[in-house]
Amino acid sequence: MSEKRALVFLAAFPTLLLLTGLIVEPVSAVPDGLLRIITSRSLLLQDYLAVGGIGATLVNAGICGLVCVALVKQCRVQVNGPFIAAVYTVIGFAFFGKNVFNIWPIFLGVLIYARTQGIPFRNSLLVALFGTTLAPLVSYFAFVSGMPQPAGIVFGLVTGTLVGFVLPPLASHMLRFHDGYNIYNIGFTGGIVGSFFVAVFRSFRFQVAPEIILSTRYDRFFEIFFGAIFLSLIVLGLYVARASYRKLGDSMWRIFSSTGRLVSDFVQIGDHAATFINMGFMGLLASTFVLLMRGNFNGPVIGGILTVVGFAAFGKHPLNCIPVLIGVVLASLITVWETTTTIVIIAGLFGTTLAPISGQYGPLAGVIAGFFHLSIVMNVGVLHGGVNLYNNGFAGGFVASFLVPILDALKRSRKPA
Numbered sequence: 001m002s003e004k005r006a007l008v009f010l011a012a013f014p015t016l017l018l019l020t021g022l023i024v025e026p027v028s029a030v031p032d033g034l035l036r037i038i039t040s041r042s043l044l045l046q047d048y049l050a051v052g053g054i055g056a057t058l059v060n061a062g063i064c065g066l067v068c069v070a071l072v073k074q075c076r077v078q079v080n081g082p083f084i085a086a087v088y089t090v091i092g093f094a095f096f097g098k099n100v101f102n103i104w105p106i107f108l109g110v111l112i113y114a115r116t117q118g119i120p121f122r123n124s125l126l127v128a129l130f131g132t133t134l135a136p137l138v139s140y141f142a143f144v145s146g147m148p149q150p151a152g153i154v155f156g157l158v159t160g161t162l163v164g165f166v167l168p169p170l171a172s173h174m175l176r177f178h179d180g181y182n183i184y185n186i187g188f189t190g191g192i193v194g195s196f197f198v199a200v201f202r203s204f205r206f207q208v209a210p211e212i213i214l215s216t217r218y219d220r221f222f223e224i225f226f227g228a229i230f231l232s233l234i235v236l237g238l239y240v241a242r243a244s245y246r247k248l249g250d251s252m253w254r255i256f257s258s259t260g261r262l263v264s265d266f267v268q269i270g271d272h273a274a275t276f277i278n279m280g281f282m283g284l285l286a287s288t289f290v291l292l293m294r295g296n297f298n299g300p301v302i303g304g305i306l307t308v309v310g311f312a313a314f315g316k317h318p319l320n321c322i323p324v325l326i327g328v329v330l331a332s333l334i335t336v337w338e339t340t341t342t343i344v345i346i347a348g349l350f351g352t353t354l355a356p357i358s359g360q361y362g363p364l365a366g367v368i369a370g371f372f373h374l375s376i377v378m379n380v381g382v383l384h385g386g387v388n389l390y391n392n393g394f395a396g397g398f399v400a401s402f403l404v405p406i407l408d409a410l411k412r413s414r415k416p417a
Contacts, residue, residue, distance in 0.1 A: 001240060001272040006079035009236075009276075010072065010087055013229070014065025017058045017091070020225070025055025034060060038101045041211060042139035043386035045342070047096050047299035049215035057299065061094035064103060068129055071107070075122035081265035081275065081313040086129035088310025093132070095306075096299035097389040102135035102142075105157050109164020124168045130186035131167040133390040134194055135160065140387065145206055163193060178400035180262035181360070183315045184353040187393015194384030202385075210386030214342055215298045222297035223287070226305065230283030233309075237276035248273055259359030260315035267313060275313045282312035282321070286349055289325055295345040304349030311352075320359035320366065321352040327370020337374060347377050350392030354399060361407045373399050 001009075022030065033056025040051045048057040068087045077083060090098060110128035114121045121128075141147060142156030167189060174189045182188055198208045241248035251270035255278055258264050266275045286305040295301055308316060328348040332339040351373045358366025377395035388394055 003079060006272065007073055010079055010084065011066065011069045014062045014091055018062025021055045021058030021062060025053060029053065030055050030059050037099050039143045041144045042097050042102060042136040044210045044381060044389060044391060045096060045212045045300045047214045049218060049299045050213050054218050057095055060099050061091050063100050064094040064098055065091040071125060075125050077122050077125060081267045082126055085310040085314035086126055089307045090129055090132055092303035092306030093389050095302045098132050098135045102138040103132045105138050105160025106131045106135055106164040109161040110168060113165045113168050127168045127171050127186065131164055133186060133190040133388055134163045136387045136389065137163060137197065140208065166193060178397045179404055181356045181400040181404050182353055182393065182396040183262060183311055183356065184390050184393025184396055185262060187390025188397030190388040190390050191384055191394025194388035198385045198387060208385035208387060210381055216296045219297045222302060226287060230280045233276050233280030237273045241273035256317050256319050259356050260320045261356035261360060264315040278317055279309050279312040281318060282316060283309040285318055289348060290345055293345050294340045295342060298342060300342055300346050304346045308349055308352060316352055316355050320355040323358040323363040323366025324352050324354050324370035327367040328374050331371040331374040337378060347374050347392060353393055353396040357400060357403060365407055369399055369403055
């Protein structure tokens with residue numbers, strides 16, 4: 001597939017979301033909904049569907065996605081697995097936490113870092129896109145911290161820019177902590193940075209704490225809507241591969257054989273056709289998981305599903321993700337966490353950040369990783385107060401850094417002398 005067509009593919013999904021948002025609700029209601037989204041706390045877990053309504057939320061997701069695609073085009077980077085994952089992740093989190101206002105300071109901070117280091121912005125674009133995990137810091141200080149206006153807005157913009165500036169050097173360093181077995185590396189980095197900033201702000205009496213606001217109104221619509229999109233991805237993959245289905249089979253095998261450990265670009269390991277099919281499969285798998293868990297298709301859950309779909313181009317496939325999902329469910333059955341709640345369901349969806357452990361060490365290791373992940377993710381959010389949207393990536397870094405050395409030692413002990 002040519003780069004031009006790959007870019008069209010990348011832009012098609014956010015465009016569809018934008019147009020759908022303008023159709024499902026009166027256009028006149030969208031600006032008010034967007035304003036409520038922009039001025040909300042945006043901390044975990046604040047569902048934009050409950051805050052601004054379905055139309056404004058879809059428009060917000062569509063615009064955020066198109067902004068990311070525009071940056072990809074402007075920087076002339078290749079539309080590969082990592083950038084597909086980044087764009088879909090931003091779109092997913094534009095249902096809860098990221099909006100058309102709070103993502104810009106992060107981009108600016110990364111741009112300033114690139115300029116001070118004398119490197120092209122394109123080299124740090126991936127960090128900029130994923131780095132919007134800390135966008136809620138901007139919204140918090142701009143609108144809900146209690147600071148007088150316009151000082152609050154200025155402070156929020158400055159804080160977001162500073163966060164964006166420090167993310168690139170820290171991201172490469174943090175990768176060594178979990179050795180690539182936590183796919184959401186920026187989530188772990190964001191957790192460290194967010195915890196640092198929040199600790200300082202709490203020392204000045206700022207109350208930064210998560211708040212759960214969830215919608216239950218749009219389940220059936222999103223079940224059908226996303227189900228159709230994921231099936232379309234499979235059809236698209238089959239169409240792209242129409243010249244040689246044997247080649248498609250080989251590409252699918254290479255993807256399913258991959259451990260998923262960073263950096264696993266499925267566009268390079270397989271090809272575009274196989275990647276699209278894997279994305280469709282993973283979307284249907286994630287949606288089925290939510291339905292089996294009797295969950296709601298609210299903002300955070302949709303964010304989890306779309307992140308899984310995005311990372312189906314960058315490390316995740318059914319074979320390395322299902323064991324982690326099983327581990328999270330088993331943990332919920334014997335711990336204090338209620339299995340059908342949103343926080344457990346998104347712990348499963350986002351917990352697939354640990355899929356490389358399953359891919360490298362086998363299904364049992366994946367189940368163990370998922371089992372421990374649920375307990376860790378439920379307890380680390382207090383450190384950053386909900387300003388790091390990739391809380392599961394933060395928790396996944398700790399789980400991977402704990403389990404991988406042990407698994408390595410056990411693996412070595414089984415080898416003959």
